[in-house]
Amino acid sequence: MTASRRLGVSVMPLESRRELILNLAMSADRLGYDAFFLPETWSWDITVILGEIAARTQRITLGTSVLGIWGRTSATIAMAAATLAAASGGRFVLGLGTSTPQLAEGLHDVPFTAPIGRMRRIVSQVRALLGGERIPLMATSASRSLKLNLPPLPRIPIYLAALGAGATRLAGEVGDAWLSFLYPASRLDVGIALLREGAAHAGHPDTVPLIMPTIATAVAANGAAARQSAAWVVAFYVTNMGALYRESLIRLGFGKEVDAIIAANTPKVTGIVPLEAEALLDEVSVYGTPDDARRRLARWYAAGATMPVLLLPPNMTSEEMSLNLGTFR
Secondary structure, three states, X not given: OOOOOOOEEEEOXXXXXXXXXXXXXXXXXXXXXXXXXXXXXXXXXXXXXXXXXXXXOOOOEEEEOOEEOOOOOHHHHHHHHHHHHHHOOOOEEEEEXXXXXXXXXXXXOOOOOOHHHHHHHHHHHHHHHHOOOOOOOOOOOOOOOOOOOOOOOOOOOEEEEOOOHHHHHHHHHHOOXXXXXXXXXXXXXXXXXXXXXXXHHOOOOOOOOEEEEEEEEEEOOOHHHHHHHHHHHHHHHHHHOOOHHHHHHHHOOOHHHHHHHHHHOOOOOOOOOOHHHHHHHHHHEEEEOHHHHHXXXXXXXXXXXXXXXEEEOOOOOHHHHHHHHHHHO
């Protein structure tokens, strides 16, 4: 893996050991990774954790991947982004996503309705606020619109997570980068075509977002152990995180593999990806011995990724964390 190839790192939402997250970010900074992202979860407030990381790192870009749009208003998102940009010396990027119905409704108690329309409104309002403008009010109209009481800010990039066609086109219209997850490497061209459609619709056909797939990653001295770890992550998302990822993979041509994973994890989730779904595991993850993992990662650059983001599994030991990070840098 050449140092010139941009590479980010993240950690699965199930990882809630705060000190490990901080150490992971600091290690990534020292090793020369380009970016460190935290997904919003149902444990710590990641904007606060990223503030801690900003104080403990020097050069690495920090971002949310992603901040859900159901639990915060446009104003609170903009204020958090402005604060993190200042605290990090301009190293912060704002990743937004529609999340899932389970998290929106089961945690935030907010109906999951018209997610693409809500995302468009949130991005428009956040950009206006971060640009020093008054918020364009869309849900209310009787009040005088306000702006942030802050000095002018450098432009903060906004990255959008998307899987479906409409959301991906929107990322092409208004996003600085496209964050995908469980999106097969051989189908990246499908997403890139949708991004181009969105960019053309918005009047900037030559300006397409960065391509930043998040990839389940597991490296071990024993290749079988690495496969088992990567398979557990993939099986967890296919079986436990609602219909979003299953439906996306089916649309992209992996229906038989999805069915095989569901069957292997019924009635109890075992974290198994059977051999019948091996093609899908190879398409959405990077795993194996260090040499095998580097070879698998190279396919993502060849498929068009600008900066892949390695999603590390939860419950790593410090030795496993060091091996996973050191393999690619």
